[in-house]
Amino acid sequence: MKDKRIVVLMGGPSKEAEVSRRTASAIAEALQSKGYKANTLECNPTTVVQDLQQLECDVVFNAIHGKYGEDGALQGALEMAGIPYTGSGIMAHAVGMNKKMSKYVFLGAQIPTARSKSYDQQQQSVEEILTDITSNFTVPFVVKAASQGSSIGVSIIKEASKVEQEVKQILEIDHVIVVEDFVDGREFTVSVLDGKALPVIEIRPHSGEYDYASKYTTGATEYLVPAPITEEQSAKMQQIGESVYRQMQCAGVIRVDIMMNDGEDMFVLEYNTVPGMTATSLVPKAAKAVGIEFPELCEQILHSAGLHKF
Numbered sequence: 001m002k003d004k005r006i007v008v009l010m011g012g013p014s015k016e017a018e019v020s021r022r023t024a025s026a027i028a029e030a031l032q033s034k035g036y037k038a039n040t041l042e043c044n045p046t047t048v049v050q051d052l053q054q055l056e057c058d059v060v061f062n063a064i065h066g067k068y069g070e071d072g073a074l075q076g077a078l079e080m081a082g083i084p085y086t087g088s089g090i091m092a093h094a095v096g097m098n099k100k101m102s103k104y105v106f107l108g109a110q111i112p113t114a115r116s117k118s119y120d121q122q123q124q125s126v127e128e129i130l131t132d133i134t135s136n137f138t139v140p141f142v143v144k145a146a147s148q149g150s151s152i153g154v155s156i157i158k159e160a161s162k163v164e165q166e167v168k169q170i171l172e173i174d175h176v177i178v179v180e181d182f183v184d185g186r187e188f189t190v191s192v193l194d195g196k197a198l199p200v201i202e203i204r205p206h207s208g209e210y211d212y213a214s215k216y217t218t219g220a221t222e223y224l225v226p227a228p229i230t231e232e233q234s235a236k237m238q239q240i241g242e243s244v245y246r247q248m249q250c251a252g253v254i255r256v257d258i259m260m261n262d263g264e265d266m267f268v269l270e271y272n273t274v275p276g277m278t279a280t281s282l283v284p285k286a287a288k289a290v291g292i293e294f295p296e297l298c299e300q301i302l303h304s305a306g307l308h309k310f
Contacts (some may be wrong), residue, residue: 001036001059001302001303002034002035002036002037003037004036004037004058004059004166005037005056005057005058005059006031006036006037006039006041006057006058006059006060006061006302007023007038007039007040007041007052007055007056007057007059007060007061008027008028008031008038008040008041008060008061008063008201009040009041009043009060009061009062009063009069009074010023010024010025010040010041010042010043010063010064010066011024011026011042011043011064011284012014012043012045012064012065012066012067012068012069013045013067013068013151014064014065014066014067014068014069014070015066015148016065016152017065017066019065019276020063020064020065020066020069021040021042021279022278023042023065023276023277023281024061024063025040025279025296026277026278027061027063028040028061030294030297030298030299031295031298031299032301033295034295034296034298035221036299036302037255038061039055039064040063041055043064043069043074045068045069045073045074048074049077049078049080049081049083050082052083053081054208057083058084059083059084059085059086059302060078060083060084060085060086060303060306061085061086061136061298061301061302061304062074062075062085062086062087063066063274063277064146064274064275065274065276065304066097067097067147068150070093070096070097070239070272070273070274071094071097071098071147072089072090072093072094072097073092073095075087075088075089075090075093075308076090078138078307079269079307079308080178082307084305084306084307085305085306085307086252086301086302086304086305087251087252087253087273087301087304088248088249088251088252088254088273088308089249089251089252089308090308091163091248091249092248092249092250092251092254093273093274095248096248096254096270096271096272096273097147097273098146098147099145099146099147099178099270100118100146100176100178102270102271103116103118103178103180105188105247105248106135106244106268108284109243109247111240111243111244111247111268112240112265112266112267112268113180113267113268113269114142114180114181114182114183114259114267114269115180115181116178116179116180117132117133117136117137117178117179117180118146118176118177118178118179119132119133119176119177119178119179119221120175120176121171121175121177122175126167126171129167129171129177130163130164130167131168133163133179134160134163136179137179137181139157139158139159139160139163140156140157140158140182140184141156141157141179141180141181141182142154142155142156142179142180142181142182143155143157143166143167143177143178143179144159144170144177144178144179144180145169145170145173145174145175145176145177146174146176146178147176148173148174148179152173153170153173153174155169156182160183182241183259183261183267184261184262185260185261185262186202186204186259186260187202187203187204187257187258187259187269188200188201188202188203188227188229188237188257188258188259188260189201189203189255189256189257189258189282189286190237190238190240190241190255190256190258190286191241191253191254191255191256191275191282191283191286191287192241192242192244192245192250192253192254192255192256193252193253193283193287193297193300193301194251194252194253194300194304195242195245195246195250196242197237197238197239197241197242198223198261198283198286198287198289198290199225199226199227199234199286199289199290200226200227200229200234200237200238200286201223201224201225201227201282201285201286202223202224202225202227202228202229203221203222203223203282204221204222204223204224205221205222206221206222206277213294223282223285224286225286226288226289229260233264235262236266237258237260237266239257240256240266240268241258242279244256244268244271245271248271250271250273251303251304251306252299252301252304253283253301254271254272254273254275255272255275255282256270256271256272257270257271257272257285277298283297284297
């Protein structure tokens with residue numbers, strides 16, 4: 001593999017492009033430190049395949065978060081071009097990026113998740129959506145844009161007077177939204193590498209909500225690894241994470257976000273097929289807890305690269 005030309009794709013058209021660039025730079029540096037021929041490339045969706053072919057790319061290390069890199073579109077283009085890439089295949093990305101579809105798959109695979117309903121403004125009026133929401137949910141509840149990542153387009157509605165305003169704001173981001181019961185409890189994340197769960201991390205945002213600012217503002221959130229929970233709770237969360245990985249036919253590394261309420265019931269929020277990979281991101285923190293340093297982690301993910309054709 002060290003004689004291969006590795007291109008770490010970054011940027012892209014999503015609101016997470018800058019985070020992607022930080023991820024890609026860290027990965028490229030880590031691989032270079034291990035002796036690999038790795039360089040970054042800003043992704044232009046209309047020319048990316050030609051750009052990769054011009055660079056005589058042998059393997060793509062996908063570091064694009066959100067739209068195009070994490071929704072199956074890039075994977076489809078690389079499949080057709082015959083260029084191996086890291087991470088999961090088309091289906092796992094497409095389902096993971098679409099909160100409506102991932103909810104359906106969780107239920108079908110008996111993966112615990114909060115009760116929810118989805119709505120489509122192209123098929124229902126805003127008034128019909130609001131009426132159905134208020135008939136089926138009581139505050140607090142959560143409204144999510146179906147196809148956004150990094151907590152973009154997510155609102156926890158705590159006051160009935162704000163339902164209309166908040167729902168309309170999310171519908172401006174995505175015409176499909178998912179409304180789900182609010183789970184009051186502790187938040188955790190389970191990284192799964194090559195099908196094996198790493199130590200559980202507890203996420204404690206100082207603001208009380210793990211939103212975009214809490215994720216990307218230095219010092220805004222405390223991360224506890226291994227999480228201060230019982231061995232039984234940890235094992236159950238790891239089992240859930242591995243089940244998501246297996247049922248969604250994932251590859252490489254994913255991160256599964258889980259809430260646990262006061263009754264110790266666990267609910268999967270979502271799974272991330274291209275989790276952050278700077279040296280201080282959650283997946284590297286979990287890997288380091290079992291002795292896998294960042295360069296070794298990047299190398300292991302690189303070795304999972306291939307073509308998936310599903």
